[in-house]
Amino acid sequence: MKKEKESTIYDVARIAKVSIATVSRVFNKSSLVTDRTVAHVLEVAKKLNFSPSASARGLSGGKQETIGIILPVLYGNLFSEFIYSIQALAEARGYDIVVAGQKGSPEEFFATVKKLSTKIDGLILMYHIEGIKKEMARRFPKLPNIVLSRFVKYREHVDLVLDNFSGAFMATEHLITQGNRKIALIKGEEGNIDAIERTEGFLSAVHKFGIKKTDVEILEGTFRQISGYNAVQELFLKRKDISAIFASNDAMALGALNWMHRYGMKIPEDVEICGFDDIEFAQMTRPSLSSVYLNTSLFGQKAFEMIMEMISEKRIEDTPKQLIIDPELRVRESSSLDRSK
Amino acid sequence: MKKEKESTIYDVARIAKVSIATVSRVFNKSSLVTDRTVAHVLEVAKKLNFSPSASARGLSGGKQETIGIILPVLYGNLFSEFIYSIQALAEARGYDIVVAGQKGSPEEFFATVKKLSTKIDGLILMYHIEGIKKEMARRFPKLPNIVLSRFVKYREHVDLVLDNFSGAFMATEHLITQGNRKIALIKGEEGNIDAIERTEGFLSAVHKFGIKKTDVEILEGTFRQISGYNAVQELFLKRKDISAIFASNDAMALGALNWMHRYGMKIPEDVEICGFDDIEFAQMTRPSLSSVYLNTSLFGQKAFEMIMEMISEKRIEDTPKQLIIDPELRVRESSSLDRSK
DNA sequence: TATTAAATTGTAACCGCTTTCAGAAAAAAT
């Protein structure tokens, strides 16, 4: 059980009786090496268990074969699905993924980027400030970047948005066109950007259809199931005329459903409800839950394609691409009252 | 809006009128530099927006300040919570995280590690083969590593296990000691290691308490909610004497609950049920769902602490540490039939 | 076959930082 030493390009060159330049070319798929040489070098390299040093490559101006991802929170479904979809593609192209959390202030944020920038070829980030693309280009003129958002309001400033707002708008519009004129919103966590955007989508729809202020009830929530439960409890204690509820996520919608079941309300007969996220459980509840689906995998794929293109073209843009991924409303039993009966 | 160039240690040295060695020392918190010099260099560095090149550092034998994580699937709750907990700690210590998926064959796996190894200081991995620690030490004598498992059976081969088996054992034992002598298992996804381990935990408990083979029913499942639904349907079509069910995860338990509700069965009066994972919804269902909780965050924290210790001590072990994180049974309404009444 | 063009391969100069070793400066001792 001999200890294998880390072999370098020099070892490979020496054993293969070629120059290090040749070895380097082989590992970079340079076209100007004979097939015979390539085969030979590869063989030796394999025998020596050689793998080029990422550091050395990076240093000498080469690529890092790594892309960075900075998201607001490295947690939950967005994070999980997003990373998953990107990682699969990245791996196929020999790239690694480094993830970082995002700090509050711009200075902290840019410091994080600065530090990361020396080990990546490109960065996918989500950070909301005006003119983020320009600022990135100014501060990191050599670093390809793709700016993400879930906030369609920022569409002009970012490359890719997974449209939260429209999802909420569609859900609300759907509830209204089902015939409901008195409607409630269960908000998401205070300060959370998704929560804000979904609230705006709701309000926008409510406004578009001219629902009266007094027919709209806004309830606080935290995105957690229990807060949906508490919210409807409070709601129906206060008034009983609300016939439709839009919950800012499915967890809260289920919490709400739960309370209504417990107190004998019929869904969708008494109240129609629609959630957001389309989690797996949404299909299994009784009644099944209408929800808005955001294609996070596609979001990841697009982001990756875009960053790879920027990297390969070595063209750092400071004008956002402004691509939008639309949400999808999935209507199920909880909001399908057939009023014609 | 001038373009800022990437400044190097030479620029800082020149402007600060010191040598690059001094600048290097300042950035490495070397004790042998005067406070005055440190302050001065830092000031210049800040003005130049200097940040040491990770590549150059790595190359010259220094640290990468990056740790790698290789998990079976970069998806779902384990991944999400695990990465989240580690990342928070890592960031506080100035480390970045690079994630990679795990391939099937050992050779593919080791190739992945090989490639990653040049850009990390240490690796946290989950991969099940005999003597993995020894093999890692042999192949990567310079790379600190922490081997993870959720399979307590492998405890002797790995550093840290989040004990799946015992969780299933505890849940089953609980159901049995509640007085149930006829019990069913809903298995997880075929081939999935967690599924296997949980099945073994169940069988082990059933065996310990001498439940008769004919009083045990094993049902197929996929970890998805619908499969739990289908499983109980099949079960009760076949026989009606089963009084307790252990579902290999909460999603399936909820699916099962759903079917039983629909067909008028009372939980826990007619059937007691216990799930696994303790997802948030477990507390909110009616009845609330008993479940097994695995502290994934703690798992991450421990793994990180361990790898950091190995890195700082520069001691690559080939003997596993064998630390086990115990599961926690959380009994709720779904398995709390008070039989004394 | 000699000559020239094209295809390969080798040489050597970086890339930006760490670190050993030696020299200079400051502090302590005589």
Place this chain on the structure above:
DNA sequence: ATTTTTTCTGAAAGCGGTTACAATTTAATA
């Protein structure tokens, strides 16, 4: 004030690649 220590700083040699440019080999043309 001079010598001896102790501290701090600088010079220079790598670390392991990439790549422009030179050298060499092979193919093409006369």
